[in-house]
Amino acid sequence: MKLTAFKSATIGAMTIMAGPCVAQEAMIEVNYGYLPVPTMPLFAAEAHGLFDDFGVDVNLIKFTSGPAQFQSLQAGSIDLAQGALAAFYMASTRGLEAKWVYNIGDASAISGLVLSEGNSLESYADLAGQSITAPPGSILHLFHVSQAMDAEVDFDQVDFVPLPPPQAVSAIQNGNVDAAWLWEPLLSIAEANGAVQVRNASEIGLHDVFGLATGADWVESEEGRDAVARVSRALTAGIEAYEQDPGPTLSKIEEMTGIKPELAQSIIARTNWATVTDQVAESNVFSLTGPEGSGAIIDWVDDRALAAGLINSSGAGADFLDPRSATMAAQ
Incomplete structure (x- = not known):
């Protein structure tokens, strides 16, 4: 700080x-x-x-x-x-x-997008046909919406799974979803269990x-x-x-x-x-x-x-x- x-x-x-x-x-x-x-x-x-x-x-x-x-x-x-x-x-x-x-x-620097182990992401458009989770109606949900809009991905092309943060961590760890927007400390917990962070909200200009x-x-x-x-x-x-x-x-x-x-x-x-x-x-x-x-x-x-x-x-x-x-x- x-x-x-x-x-x-x-x-x-x-x-x-x-x-x-x-x-x-x-x-x-x-x-x-x-x-x-x-x-x-x-x-x-x-x-x-x-x-x-x-x-x-x-x-x-x-x-x-x-x-x-x-x-x-x-x-x-x-x-x-x-x-x-x-x-x-x-x-x-x-x-x-x-x-x-x-x-x-x-808190944008402690907010990020993680992928389940073994997945990769070159562009947000790569999430078409895959599943992603975030707390419904939260700023993390809006981060997903914003990134999809910027990548010109239709919302119905990505399977959005609304989950509260603790369940989102479990879902990404178990491979039940392909990606998740998370806050700390859950971001670190997910990464410690094999998830890979590919986006940081602060680094892509989000607040x-x-x-x-x-x-x-x-x-x-x-x-x-x-x-x-x-x-x-x-x-x-x-x-x-x-x-x-x-x-x-x-x-x-x-x-x-x-x-x-x-x-x-x-x-x-x-x-x-x-x-x-x-x-x-x-x-x-x-x-x-x-x-x-x-x-x-x-x-x-x-x-x-x-x-x-x-x-x-x-x-x-x-x-x-x-x-x-x-x-x-x-x-």
């Missing part, structure tokens, strides 16, 4: 700001839905007490799937839900009343931006926006805490996800992490306001998802993004 001097200065400023926050403002309670993946800023903030430092009482609630998070967010049983921008945006076209408020990172969504009503309240700003500052400060001492974060990751420190470190090093200032930058994949940021990703999602029938109509587009809390946090 590499940080620019500008990012380092931003993180340092967040750390300095933490001290007086609790003394001046009352704590805000937040129910935060997370997935069991090594989200370094989250677990660093938890391990180092940074949420408390920034005046937010975070209750971490574990989920193992996006749809379960969508339901809890809609019901108001969680305030923040962590996951992929693409997945939450597509859910919003189906009625999920949510806003996207913070980008945590880009797997993940972050935080909140209920549309909650973020309209002053307390909701303030809570998101505080969480955002704590996540940014967590990056520096990890850089200075990764041990507590790695221990927290193992405790809450089961992922061992060596693999967690590898995933963290290959993930591009975002700070609060990235959210309001003009030329940045993480920008909630700039033309090259999250709005451009949403346009990409709309195009692919509509073409593949994953959504029936376009959603709110850039209006799905709510930069107000990030703007507060960056000041």
